[in-house]
Each structure stands twice: as structure tokens, then as C-alpha cells.
Amino acid sequence: MTPEEKLEALGYPLEERTSGYPPMAVGKIAGNLLYLSGATPPPRDGAPWDGKVGEVYSVEQGYQAARDVAAVQLMMARSVLGDLGRIKQAVKVLGMVNCVAGFRDTSKVMNGFSDLLYEVLGEKGRHARSAVGMAALPGNVPVEVETIFEIE
Amino acid sequence: MTPEEKLEALGYPLEERTSGYPPMAVGKIAGNLLYLSGATPPPRDGAPWDGKVGEVYSVEQGYQAARDVAAVQLMMARSVLGDLGRIKQAVKVLGMVNCVAGFRDTSKVMNGFSDLLYEVLGEKGRHARSAVGMAALPGNVPVEVETIFEIE
Amino acid sequence: MTPEEKLEALGYPLEERTSGYPPMAVGKIAGNLLYLSGATPPPRDGAPWDGKVGEVYSVEQGYQAARDVAAVQLMMARSVLGDLGRIKQAVKVLGMVNCVAGFRDTSKVMNGFSDLLYEVLGEKGRHARSAVGMAALPGNVPVEVETIFEIE
Numbered sequence: 001m002t003p004e005e006k007l008e009a010l011g012y013p014l015e016e017r018t019s020g021y022p023p024m025a026v027g028k029i030a031g032n033l034l035y036l037s038g039a040t041p042p043p044r045d046g047a048p049w050d051g052k053v054g055e056v057y058s059v060e061q062g063y064q065a066a067r068d069v070a071a072v073q074l075m076m077a078r079s080v081l082g083d084l085g086r087i088k089q090a091v092k093v094l095g096m097v098n099c100v101a102g103f104r105d106t107s108k109v110m111n112g113f114s115d116l117l118y119e120v121l122g123e124k125g126r127h128a129r130s131a132v133g134m135a136a137l138p139g140n141v142p143v144e145v146e147t148i149f150e151i152e
Numbered sequence: 153m154t155p156e157e158k159l160e161a162l163g164y165p166l167e168e169r170t171s172g173y174p175p176m177a178v179g180k181i182a183g184n185l186l187y188l189s190g191a192t193p194p195p196r197d198g199a200p201w202d203g204k205v206g207e208v209y210s211v212e213q214g215y216q217a218a219r220d221v222a223a224v225q226l227m228m229a230r231s232v233l234g235d236l237g238r239i240k241q242a243v244k245v246l247g248m249v250n251c252v253a254g255f256r257d258t259s260k261v262m263n264g265f266s267d268l269l270y271e272v273l274g275e276k277g278r279h280a281r282s283a284v285g286m287a288a289l290p291g292n293v294p295v296e297v298e299t300i301f302e303i304e
Numbered sequence: 305m306t307p308e309e310k311l312e313a314l315g316y317p318l319e320e321r322t323s324g325y326p327p328m329a330v331g332k333i334a335g336n337l338l339y340l341s342g343a344t345p346p347p348r349d350g351a352p353w354d355g356k357v358g359e360v361y362s363v364e365q366g367y368q369a370a371r372d373v374a375a376v377q378l379m380m381a382r383s384v385l386g387d388l389g390r391i392k393q394a395v396k397v398l399g400m401v402n403c404v405a406g407f408r409d410t411s412k413v414m415n416g417f418s419d420l421l422y423e424v425l426g427e428k429g430r431h432a433r434s435a436v437g438m439a440a441l442p443g444n445v446p447v448e449v450e451t452i453f454e455i456e
Contacts, residue, residue: 021263021266022270022278023263023266023267023269023270023277023278023279024266024278024279024280024281025278025279025280026280027280028241028242028243028244028278028279028280030184030185030241030243030300030302031183031184031185031302031335032334032335033334033335035243035244035280035300036280037280037281037282038281038282038283038284052253052254089332089334090332091332091334091339092332092339092450094246094282094398094450096282096284097440098254098285099439099440100253100439100440101253101287101356101404101405101439101440102356102402102439102440102444103439103440104440104442104443104444105442106440106441106442107442111325111327114325114327114328115327117327118326118327125327126326126327126328126329126332127327127328127329127332128328128329128330128331128332128339128340128341128450129328129341129342130341130342130398130400130448130450131342131442132342132400132438132440132441132442132448133402133438133439133440133441134284134285134286134287134438134439134440135251135252135253135254135255135285135286135287135405135438135439136249136251136252136253136254136255136256136258136284136285136286137258137284137285138256138257138258138259138283138284139256140254140256144282144284146244146246146280146282148334148339150334150335173415173418174422174430175415175418175419175421175422175429175430175431176418176430176431176432176433177430177431177432178432179432180393180394180395180396180430180431180432182336182337182393182395182452182454183335183336183337183454187395187396187432187452188432189432189433189434190433190434190435190436204405204406246398246434248434248436250406250437252405253405253439286436286437286438286439287403287404287405287406287407287437287438287439288401288403288404288405288406288407288408288410288436288437288438289410289436289437290408290409290410290411290435290436291408292406292408296434296436298396298398298432298434
């Protein structure tokens, strides 16, 4: 199975990702590195994500949001590269959790992201990571993540 | 017009940027990448920036601070490179807004940064970006941004 | 003295660092760049770090935590590279301080990290840096840092 087929089998239909704001790109390539813009979780079952983990959302719900963000980052990578087969490896993930002050479980939330990346890309999906807690994220979503991939 | 001339035409006189603290550099070059240290907005009309967006500052004021930070990052790049003409493209921007918990408009604030970069560098200024909300920034300034450029 | 000898002389016995979670790596190499996962401070005198700077910890205590994190990042680099002599230079440091909202002294805290890196690696340890304030960090530790090194 290709990464695209795995994504679809996991319940994430492929879609094109574009930037509607000229100064910003979905991702930029420099040499063999692809730097993606931060991604946030799309609405789930028609409901936009809106709130902090540890307040509106549980760790389990944050995990799901982070998992969905991983699917979005992969679709963003695909929109830039044309084909996820061009990914040589994941390199670095900065996982940002919108949470209450002093929240302890940012790592558990971000495992949703890391697990999906690993399920879809296998060993190529193994990455260095930080998982940290933010005062705020755009639109008050619970998770935002930015990823660096090495590409062929 | 050169990027330097555009910066000056936009009201930002060129100035040299140095680090007064030996362990830190204004920016470091690795291969074709220039990694800049985070920049904060200089005083405007003699008044230092001091406070959070959504509390002391409006979104519009935050936008102005972010715009000023973009000018500082370009001057930092120039201090490292000698000449902004050596910039091949902007790659990645991490925009950090010092804001109240749950603030929704970090993207609108950071557009100040992105707009100026795009005005000065044109298509070369197009970048991947995250725009996120912090509990605190040095000296309680409202915005800090770090940028990666690809250079010739 | 080698960097390893300097670390030990500064009171940091060498130890191997591994990731117990398959999707994550201690660090990933892409071309000449080593991207490390974020590091947090290990217990000091048997006591785990647990709390925010500006609340539970003073700036001086945060400085010590950040200093300890630098030693951890170097041990992580060594676990990936086998030998700290392979480091050509430090490139970029993202220093994240778990602090109360509006805390002003994130830079002073992060100087603990920067000072140790500079003591151990000398001019090769000079780096670009941001030092910013977070709402939360894993396990409520006061400091987390992620570093990019250029390697031979």
C-alpha cells in the first residue's frame, strides 16, 4: 500500500491543500528539506474544534485532534510534492497543544500525531519531536503542528 | 529597487544588528540555510512595547508590532549576509504572539509580519508559517518571530 | 579536553539517551543537520522539577534547569552521533520556559542553556536562539529546549 492508500484506509480521504493568502505557502522546499506550515484539525462530524485541552477537551479528545492534524500535514506534503512516495523520512515535529496553564500531558496528546505518522509512513515516519503547551492557537483549536520532512 | 531600498521606503531606516552576548549570534548559516535568532519589536514613537495582545494591545496594534518585527528580521539577515540580495527565498516563519489565554486571532496579528516580508522580497518572501499564542515573551513584548531563509 | 570531558568536569556524567516510544527518535539527521527532540531537565538531588518559573521557581532556579537541559541535549547528540567531536557547530536553539503569564525574564532563564553550550563547545557552541514562555510543558517541568546542530 502507498502512504496515500494507507491514509484513505484510516478514514482520511485525500484532498488538495492550498494557501488562500499570497504571502504564505502550504510548504516550502529548501534543498532536500520540506518545511510545512502549521496545520490545525479540520471540523470532525461537522463540529469545528474550539477549546483548550484540560478544559473543553480531554486528553483522549486532544489525541484525536492531533491524529487528524497528522493526516492534514500529510495532505499538505502531498499537495507540495505531488506524491507522498517522495518523502525520504520525517525529521522534526513541533507539536503545540492549546491547553490550560500547567497542563502535564502535552506528550500524550501529541502521540496522536506521532502514531498516525508512524502508521502511514512506517520507519520513515520516525521523528524528533517537542510537544509543548500554548496559551492560544488560531481559532482556539486544541492542537497545531508543524513538520519538517526530508525528501528525495 | 533593492530590498534595502524598499525597507527604507517603507519607513524602516537600515541599521546594523549585533549580539552583545557571546553565546548567541544574530543568525547562523548552515549550508544554504540562514537561521535567525528570534526578533522582538523595537520601541515605536519612543514607547517600548510592553503587554499582551487581547489585553494591552488590539489585533491592529499587534499587526503593527509584527510588521516592525519583520523589518528587524530583515536587518538581522542583512547584518549576517552583508546584502539582502543574497536571499534566495524565505522558507519558514515561527510567529509567536504574547496574548491572553484562548486568544483566537494570532494569524491576523502575524499577517503584519508576512505582509511586510512579501512587500519587501516579493515572491521570494513567500513562506511556510505557524502563528501561535505564548504565555510570555522577553520583556513582555507582544510579538517574537524567528525566520529561516535559503541563501545563495 | 574533549566536549565529553568538559561535560564530566562540569558535573554531568555521560549517559546514553534512547527513545522508548517507537514513533519518536532522540534525534534525526538530514544531510548535515542534526535535529534533536526537545529535552527536559532530569531530577536534581533526587527531586523532579515540577512547576512554573515565576511561581514555583525563581529565575536562578530556572537558569539551573536550563543549564541541566543543555547537558541533556549534548548527551542526546552524543547518543545519535557517537562522538561530540562530530559537531561542526550549534545552529539554532528554541528555548521554551514554562512560566506564569506575562513573565519577562525568559531570556535570563535560557542563558543557563546557552552558557553551558558555550562552555562545552566554545565558539562552535555559538547559536541563534529564541527564548519564549509557554503555558505548559510535559510533566510541568520549567524548561524544554530543542537544538539543531550542523555535523561533519
